[in-house]
Amino acid sequence: MKHVESYYAATAHCHQPWPQLTESVQCDVCIIGGGFTGLSSALFLTEAGYDVVLLEAAQIGYGASGRNGGQVVNSYSRDIDVIERRYGANIAKILGSMMFEGADIIRDRIDRYAIDCDYRPGGIFAALNARQMGHLRAQHALWESYGNSQLTLLDETAIQREVTSGRYVGGLLDQRGGHLHPLNLALGEAEAIRRHGGRIYEHSAATAVAYGSPHRVKTASGEVSAKFVVFAGNAYLAPQLEPRLSSKSMPCGSQIITTEPLSAELARSLLPTNRCVEDCNYLLDYFRLTADNRLLYGGGVIYGADEPQDIDALIRPKLLRTFPQLDGIAFSYRWSGNFLLTLSRMPQFGRLENNVYYMQGDSGHGVTCTHLAGKLIAETLRGDAERFDAFATIPHLPFPGGRRFKVPLTAIGAAWYALRDRLGV
Structure with a gap:
């Protein structure tokens, strides 16, 4: 399997x-899954001197790690x-002390290994009504109490300087986002693993795991013997490989488009300070500019991860509610990910x-x-x-x-919260 035809893959x-x-190979740690986890x-483990084998069923960053909105x-x-x-x-105290660590790790990786992945600082949570703005004020106070001093509340005038859209009544800017x-971040991290002596195998799906001493992870054409095994497949882990991991989680799909390249003037007229944005709805929209001045826009959730027939029809109305000035804009790429x-x-x-x-289910x-998960597993070992x-x-x-009704019941619950968002209550 190759990467989907996305802007990132291109x-x-x-x-x-x-x-x-x-x-057949031997190692200290066998990791199943070649995404960010x-x-x-x-x-982290190769830096600490462990002999690591990583098995990826398709290509590095094939799943959510190479398809997401790119927002930190x-x-x-x-x-x-x-x-x-x-x-x-x-x-809460322990988890609160780690709230901002994942983003710090990413910036450290980019700097330490000179990973070219178009990183830009600053993320905005955008409120569509007074209730959401009240939530952001509370979030501002809460995050400051846990040590994030790089936050700025935006009133309606201030957010207009960040996002040229009439939808938002305010927002919260996080400079630590x-x-x-x-995908380029994932590929850069894989090269760093190679530099430290880690072994990565693509197109090498784990087909069975025999627990013992050592554990044996089998693929179609090989086998890995390891003292430690780490499951890191998330939504793309084959359910039959370890049913205990699929019984209490649900793959969900999200869709993203990128427009044709915009002029620099038009791009900056939409997002003058080049921040990324996500709104505060339960089924949220998110968007940003790419390095080559395309608007990347995603939103919504398909519970159960069914593939939509027409991504354009799902995303274009959302995009035009936010930026009506882009009416008629062409989309160059569209894709789904779970x-x-x-x-x-x-x-x-x-x-x-x-x-x-x-480690799974980041939701x-x-x-x-x-x-953060990678750092914690290295600490644990x-x-x-x-x-x-x-x-x-x-x-x-x-x-x-249960297995039969969890998708429709979750969708019904999400529809209730989406209605509350539309009503602003």
Whole structure:
């Protein structure tokens, strides 16, 4: 399998390919999945001296890591006040101390390994009504209390200087967020792993795992023997490979387009300061400029990850509600990608067997959470599991309705929240 025909794939940097696994190999750690979770884990572990083999079923960054909106968004899909109410002050304190670490890790990787991925600082949460603006004021105070001093509340006048759209009543600018070319980030991290001696195999899907001492991970043409195994496939992990990981999560689809290249004048007239933006709706829209002055726009969720027949028909009305001045603009690329949703909207970390770990379900905050996850698994294998275990103690709940009804029931719930957003209540 090759990358989908996306803007990212069309503008990815050339690189030396990785081979397919065709033999039996041994290592300290076998990582299943070549997206950000697997890459971050492999890079932290190879930096620490571990012998790592990473297996990717398709190509590096094939899944969500190479298809997402490219936004570096801090915190989790549930903010820290919700975490404290649900799981207690101690868990909130530990997770709160890591709220902004994923983005810091990304910037460190870019700087340390000179990864060319078009990083630009600054992300905006945009409010469409007074209720959402009240939420952003509370978020501003909450995030400042956890150490983020790079936040600015935007009133209606201020957000007009950031986003030339009549939709928004205000917003919150986070200078510790930003946007980038995610596939080029993934490819740069893979090259850093190669530099540290890590072995990456593409087109080498794990077909079975035999737990033991050592664990044995089988592919169609080879086998990996390892002391440790890390499942990092998220929405693209084959359900039959480890059913315990698919029973309490749900793949969901999101769609993205990029326009034809815009003139520099037109591009800057839309987003004068070149920040990325996401709105505050439950089913949110997100957009930004690319390095070559295209508008990249995504939004909505398809629960169960069915492939839509007409992405243009889904996205164009959203884009034109935001930027009516782009009426008639042509789209050069359109694509879908899946992320993994959990009922709690919190990442699922944990252990399956002795020395077998998993990290999945970032629920829309994958760019930053995955990079944090890699650091935590490296800490855990080195004997310090406190931060990993703070996530692992969060209950992993099944979706209502079981395998048959979880998709329609979740969609009904989302429709209720979307109605509340439209009514501003």
